[in-house]
Amino acid sequence: DGGITQSPKYLFRKEGQNVTLSCEQNLNHDAMYWYRQDPGQGLRLIYYSQIVNDFQKGDIAEGYSVSREKKESFPLTVTSAQKNPTAFYLCASRQTSGTSTDTQYFGPGTRLTVL
Amino acid sequence: GEDVEQSLFLSVREGDSSVINCTYTDSSSTYLYWYKQEPGAGLQLLTYIFSNMDMKQDQRLTVLLNKKDKHLSLRIADTQTGDSAIYFCAEKPGNTGKLIFGQGTTLQVKP
Numbered sequence: 001d002g003g004i005t006q007s008p009k010y011l012f013r014k015e016g017q018n019v020t021l022s023c024e025q026n027l028n029h030d031a032m033y034w035y036r037q038d039p040g041q042g043l044r045l046i047y048y049s050q051i052v053n054d055f056q057k058g059d060i061a062e063g064y065s066v067s068r069e070k071k072e073s074f075p076l077t078v079t080s081a082q083k084n085p086t087a088f089y090l091c092a093s094r095q096t097s098g099t100s101t102d103t104q105y106f107g108p109g110t111r112l113t114v115l
Numbered sequence: 116g117e118d119v120e121q122s123l124f125l126s127v128r129e130g131d132s133s134v135i136n137c138t139y140t141d142s143s144s145t146y147l148y149w150y151k152q153e154p155g156a157g158l159q160l161l162t163y164i165f166s167n168m169d170m171k172q173d174q175r176l177t178v179l180l181n182k183k184d185k186h187l188s189l190r191i192a193d194t195q196t197g198d199s200a201i202y203f204c205a206e207k208p209g210n211t212g213k214l215i216f217g218q219g220t221t222l223q224v225k226p
Contacts, residue, residue, distance in 0.1 A: 004157075006157075031212050033213075040123075040218070041218060041219075042119075042203065042216040042217055042218040042219055043158075043203070043216045045213060048212065048213065050212050058213075090157055090158065092158075094212065096212065101146060101163055101165075102145070102146055102207050102212075103146075103148065103160055103163060104160075104214055105160065106150075106157035106158040106159070107157050108156060108157045109155075109156065109157045111155070
């Protein structure tokens with residue numbers, strides 16, 4: 001069963017705590033992405049990685065960190081420096097080689113609520 | 116700069132056609148995409164169109180691309196209540212690996 005998994009689906013944390021969101025894919029995709037979605041808004045890019053051990057900041061990277069130690073995994077840490085972390089977080093992946101249409105495929109999302 | 120604009124809301128009756136519109140700014144975009152998001156879920160790819168095409172049809176979905184006006188539309192024929200969702204338009208500028216998303220259009224289908 002191939003796809004992108006994100007866990008947990010719902011996450012509650014106290015203000016001031018760091019929290020790590022998981023994203024795993026078994027599609028053998030090279031590139032992975034993290035987006036943030038707020039109510040009534042489109043998706044905003046946080047970080048992306050096009051190859052293992054390398055990643056770039058997106059449009060709203062402040063207060064977030066990532067790692068890409070394995071091709072399959074791209075965890076996102078929401079740090080205490082992120083001013084308004086409550087949001088819906090979406091992970092995506094993309095094949096970069098061959099006859100790729102550059103399509104990004106999305107996971108089911110994690111809803112983070114900071115109390 | 117890069118920007119994608121969509122109207123925020125569309126309401127139609129079941130059985131009617133729905134047309135969701137999108138404008139984009141980057142003329143170097145190679146692919147344009149339509150995604151569907153149901154409540155509390157991730158984004159599901161509906162269809163995409165390559166920038167050298169004018170039209171693409173896939174069952175009830177028709178995508179029209181006017182590259183001169185940088186206008187993209189998604190037509191859903193015989194709209195069903197199960198089509199109620201948020202629809203996102205996205206462009207892929209040039210050789211970047213990034214997608215630029217619109218704000219999303221909420222489609223409400225009334226029985």
